[in-house]
Amino acid sequence: MPAEISGLRMTRQRWEVYRLLMEQRDHPTANDVFIRIKDRLPNISLATVYNCLEALTAHGIVRQVNFDREPSRFCPNHEEHGHFHDRRSGTIHDVSFKPGINLADVLDLPPGTVITNVEITLRGELPASPIAH
Amino acid sequence: MPAEISGLRMTRQRWEVYRLLMEQRDHPTANDVFIRIKDRLPNISLATVYNCLEALTAHGIVRQVNFDREPSRFCPNHEEHGHFHDRRSGTIHDVSFKPGINLADVLDLPPGTVITNVEITLRGELPASPIAH
DNA sequence: CCGATATCAAGAATAATTCTAAATCCATTT
DNA sequence: AAATGGATTTAGAATTATTCTTGATATCGG
Ligand SMILES: [Mn+2]
Ligand SMILES: [Mn+2]
Ligand SMILES: [Zn+2]
Ligand SMILES: [Zn+2]
Numbered sequence: 001m002p003a004e005i006s007g008l009r010m011t012r013q014r015w016e017v018y019r020l021l022m023e024q025r026d027h028p029t030a031n032d033v034f035i036r037i038k039d040r041l042p043n044i045s046l047a048t049v050y051n052c053l054e055a056l057t058a059h060g061i062v063r064q065v066n067f068d069r070e071p072s073r074f075c076p077n078h079e080e081h082g083h084f085h086d087r088r089s090g091t092i093h094d095v096s097f098k099p100g101i102n103l104a105d106v107l108d109l110p111p112g113t114v115i116t117n118v119e120i121t122l123r124g125e126l127p128a129s130p131i132a133h
Numbered sequence: 134m135p136a137e138i139s140g141l142r143m144t145r146q147r148w149e150v151y152r153l154l155m156e157q158r159d160h161p162t163a164n165d166v167f168i169r170i171k172d173r174l175p176n177i178s179l180a181t182v183y184n185c186l187e188a189l190t191a192h193g194i195v196r197q198v199n200f201d202r203e204p205s206r207f208c209p210n211h212e213e214h215g216h217f218h219d220r221r222s223g224t225i226h227d228v229s230f231k232p233g234i235n236l237a238d239v240l241d242l243p244p245g246t247v248i249t250n251v252e253i254t255l256r257g258e259l260p261a262s263p264i265a266h
Numbered sequence: 267c268c269g270a271t272a273t274c275a276a277g278a279a280t281a282a283t284t285c286t287a288a289a290t291c292c293a294t295t296t
Numbered sequence: 297a298a299a300t301g302g303a304t305t306t307a308g309a310a311t312t313a314t315t316c317t318t319g320a321t322a323t324c325g326g
Contacts (some may be wrong), residue, residue, distance in 0.1 A: 009274065030313085045275045048316065055273095066201050069283080073320085076297060084242065087249070101239045108229045110215065112260030116220070119201075121252045127245030140275085144304065163282085178306045183283070202314080204282060 008059040016040050017052040022063055022090070027083070027092040028074040043062055065092075082120030095122065143193040149173050150185040151209070154195055160206040160216070160225040198225075200254055214251030228255065 001015045016037055021028070029037065034049045053074055056062045065073045065083055073092065076084075082095045091113070097103070103118055134148045141147065153170055154161070161169065163199065167182045186207055189195045198206045208216075215228045228237065233264055236251055 003149055006214050010274080013274075039300090043275085045277095046316085047276075048274055052272075054315095064201075066199065068197075068199050069205065069313095072136045072202065081241070083223060084246075086262040093242060095240045098241050106230055106234045106239055107215070107255075108231050110260055113217075115255050115257040117256040118253075122240075124248040127243055142303085146305075176306085178308095180284085180307075181305055184305075187284095202282095 006059045006061050008055055008061065013041060013044055013048050014052045014055060015047060016044075018056060018061065021056075021074055023075045027065060027075065029071040029073055029076050032115065035073070038109070065121075066119070067092075080118070082122060084122045085126065086125070086126045087123060088125050095120070139192045139194050141188055141194065144185075146174060146181050146187045147155050147188060149177075150182060151189060151194065154189075154207055154209045158178055158209065160198060160208050162204040162206055164204065166207070198254075199252070200225075200256075213251070215255060217255045217257065217259070219259045220256060227261070228253070 001010055001012070004010055005018070010018075014023055015130045016024065017033060018032060020037055024036070030046070030049050033053070034044070037044060049062075053062070053064070057064050057074070061076070063075045063077070065075050065084070067073070067085060075094070077094050079094075079096060084093045084095045085091075086093065104113075106126060135143070135144055136181075137143055138151070143151075149170055150166055153166060157169070163179070163182050163186055166186070167177070167179045170177060170182070186197070188193070190197050190207070192208070196208045198208050200206070200216070200218055208227070210227050212229060217226045217228045218224075219226065220260070237246075237248060242248075
């Protein structure tokens with residue numbers, strides 16, 4: 001376990017939360033993390049999971065992702081990306097811009113506007129897998 | 134008051150909520166609506182405001198807009214648009230795509246993906262008004 | 267080891283929203 | 297017009313994700 005990541009002191013709990021997010025990149029909720037992490041940290045509390053996720057988020061190590069009023073989800077992908085929620089499977093997928101596309105270029109904003117944060121969420125259906133028929 | 138809008142039967146309460154959203158297009162929360170509407174409907178309950186907003190949303194008459202975990206806001210603008218939250222003033226502004234731009238064209242999605250819903254939210258700072266100095 | 271500081275854990279508190287149940291409204295039928 | 301039945305409204309309770317409080321524990325520098 002590293003002593004720190006991006007200036008955030010690592011503790012056993014923070015490290016295990018971080019590892020879990022890196023290993024299972026399916027955008028779990030705090031409660032999902034709490035349930036999954038019990039194997040490794042049987043005594044961790046849900047409040048601590050929230051604390052760890054907040055600390056990781058505040059230091060830019062993970063991203064908090066919100067879909068409407070649903071519980072927040074967490075994502076360790078640092079690239080600029082949006083999220084596609086597939087209604088068929090319930091899964092959430094990272095979505096990038098096509099190469100060369102810049103969000104500020106396609107939006108009609110007053111010149112001089114500073115964008116500090118962007119969130120793009122999509123819902124819909126991915127095409128049926130070509131393997132399943 | 135029309136008998137119905139988009140198939141939703143109008144009641145006094147729904148109509149006043151709808152009018153308020155059309156007249157003050159600053160993306161109020163349910164509680165904002167509750168406070169503002171008391172002039173016209175002194176006996177309306179907050180639950181009814183929520184009921185009305187839900188009915189109007191379910192019928193596509195208004196849109197529910199979410200910023201992170203903040204209270205939902207409501208918007209009567211039917212154009213496809215995103216929302217820019219100006220940190221300086223706290224105000225929320227509708228943002229459109231530049232003419233001819235289609236979101237599906239700039240995102241890297243598997244061919245055949247069906248997008249049913251898009252939400253774009255931005256935070257940042259609008260340029261200082263040229264009038265104020 | 268010592269004292270200072272940070273973190274953790276358990277449970278209480280918060281706050282937006284939804285639910286429940288009873289009253290009221292309202293369109294339609296007698 | 298009166299009766300009926302379903303929709304709507306209301307007040308308050310309930311829900312639930314999240315945050316807060318507080319005391320216990322761990323960690324750091326010296
Ligand atoms: Mn989940
Ligand atoms: Mn407000
Ligand atoms: Zn992601
Ligand atoms: Zn809007």
